[in-house]
Amino acid sequence: MIQAQSVSYEQDGIDGEDHAAKWQRVRKALQSDLGQAFAYYIQDLGLIGLDGARVTLAAPTAFVRRHVMNAYGDALRRAWTAELARVAEVEIVVDASACGKREDTPAAPAPIAAVPANVGDPGQWDAGFGLSLNERYTFENFVVGKPNEFAYNAARTFAEEERPNFNPLFLHGISGVGKTHLMHAIGWEMRKRWPARRVLFLSSERFMQSFIRAIRQKDTLPFKDILRSADVLMIDDIHFLGGKDSTQEEFFHTFNALIESGKLLVFTADRPPVDLDGVGERVKSRLQWGLVADIHPADFELRLGILQSKAEKLSLHYNGMEIPARVLTFLAQKIISNVRVLEGSLQRLVANAALTRRPVTLELAQEVLADILRASDRKILIEDIQKKVAEFYNIRQADLISPRRSRNVARPRQVAMFLAKKLTTRSLPEIGRKFGGRDHTTVIYAVRKIDDLAKIDASLNEELTVLQRLIEG
Structure with missing residues (x-):
């Protein structure tokens, strides 16, 4: 930490009380000009002294010093010059012990309720470094079920x-x-x-x-x-x-x-x-x-609860629009990918009904959400892949997750891992766990091995094509 040297108030023939009074007037002018930013940066600065044309101030940390000099240096200089014409330079050093106390100045204006005063807001303590919190994401708006x-x-x-x-x-x-x-x-x-x-x-x-x-x-x-x-x-x-x-x-x-x-x-x-x-x-x-x-993927009960909560808000927004329970049940049964898609689908359905002046029905849901419903119907599980591969190569499904390394098991296992990587969104570690707790490096090796062989082995390439068709139905 840079230690500041105290400067005598008698240097320019003005007593200490006058210095303090000038600093208070400068602070009030800055508070008026800078608004909320004053409370987060300027308010904690302390006056060390005046030496001819130079004012020396103290900042509590190196970060505050750098930020004030870069963002508010000109404003400080202007405010001091307006108070004392001969001031040409404002210097800031790091010295927490010389910083002003917050109670010496009027309270800063209260922040707007919708904008948190300490989270990702430009001009505040983090200088806009962080991201703002989404006001919709609160504990009160979170639907709780067994998976979460x-x-x-x-x-x-x-x-x-x-x-x-x-x-x-x-x-x-x-x-x-x-x-x-x-x-x-x-x-x-x-x-x-x-x-x-x-x-x-x-x-x-x-x-x-x-x-x-x-x-x-x-x-x-x-x-x-x-x-x-x-x-x-x-x-x-x-x-x-x-x-x-x-x-x-x-x-x-x-x-x-x-x-x-x-x-x-x-x-x-x-x-x-x-x-x-x-x-x-x-x-x-x-x-x-x-x-x-x-946090586990939402089960049917949780998906339905999320839709019911969303439906209440949408109904209010669209002047009491009726959203039948059977439509919510249908969506909860069909759309199982993730909550964002689930909520977005209901939003899309209700918006379409409002804009076309049609009631929300199962038929409208199937029409408006046809693409999402098709995608959901095609959802493939690693277990489905293991079952089809085991049947295709005439081995037991349990062999694919066993420690057995014989060729008649190892190759089908590698094929199943390759298809799991290709046809699902599961991560490599997740795929490895589904195959008897194997390491993700084993999955990487299997995927690369089958991918390379398929380029030179027409028979294997044909097997992969057939298997993919069987898995996708």
């Missing part, structure tokens, strides 16, 4: 306890099961209970882009300062850090710094930490320090 009950309770506990007994919280599940919803809900609940908490919400993409930009600009300190200034750091889709070694290195040090400081961490991914491809072991181990909560 454990993750929901974990998230709620983490958000409601001032010092939860597990940290970090790691939520995982396939796309569209509610991971991001719960993460946003945690942020909103913390904002409500502890308004002063600095909650930083990021996507892994934003984390990587910001880090790369900082490296290119050869100035990583602001990036590190913002991350380490957070009281709660939430990173969505952290599996995208796989294979990004330098970004993982920075994440590793950020994680350690925040944990050691007693800060809270929340992460989401499409798989548990142990299965994160391309992520170093020391990062994986830290992600498992707290609580790992799985």
Whole structure:
């Protein structure tokens, strides 16, 4: 930390009380000009002294100093010159002990209720670094069922306890099961209970882009300062850090710094930490320090509950439009891919009915959602692939997941893995688990092996074509 030297108030013949009075008038002028930004940056600055044409101020941290100089340096200079014409330079040093107290100035205007004062808002403590929370994603709007009950309770506990007994919280599940919803809900609940908490919400993409930009600009300190200034750091889709070694290195040090400081961490991914491809072991181990909560795909009861909740809101929006229960049941039975597709389908159906002035019926649903229903009907499970492959090669389905390595079993197993990778959206680790808990590297080898052989072996290529047709029906 740069230590500031005190400057005597007698240097220009004006007593200390006059200096303080001038600083208060400058602060009031800046508060009027800068609005909400004043409360987050200028208000904590302290006056060290006046020396001829130079004013020296103190900032509590290096990050605040850099940000104020870059964003508000001209405004500070103008305000001081208006107060004292001979001021030509404003210098800021880092000295927390010399910073002003918040109670010395009028309270900042209250933020608009819809915009959280500490989350991803430009001009606030994170300088627009974070992403805004979605106001629709709250605990009150989250439909709970058996597949997500454990993750929901974990998230709620983490958000409601001032010092939860597990940290970090790691939520995982396939796309569209509610991971991001719960993460946003945690942020909103913390904002409500502890308004002063600095909650930083990021996507892994934003984390990587910001880090790369900082490296290119050869100035990583602001990036590190913002991350380490957070009281709660939430990173969505952290599996995208796989294979990004330098970004993982920075994440590793950020994680350690925040944990050691007693800060809270929340992460989401499409798989548990142990299965994160391309992520170093020391990062994986830290992600498992707290609580790992799985969110399973929605079952029929949960899908129906989600549709009923959505239907109530849509009915109000469209002036009491009737949405029959049998239509909701039909959609819950047919659309099983993920919750986003499910909710989007109902939204699309109701909007179409409103615009064409037709009632919501099963017939209209089948007409309007024909493409989605066809896609849902084609959903293929790894178990379906294993069954068809076993029948085709005249072996038992259990052989495909057994440790047996004889040629008459190994080749069909490789074919089944290849088709699972091609015809499903399952990750390599998930495919490996479906084949007797094999490692994802085994799946990679099988996929590459069959892909290479199919290019030179016409018989194998024909077998793959036939199998694909059988599986797809």
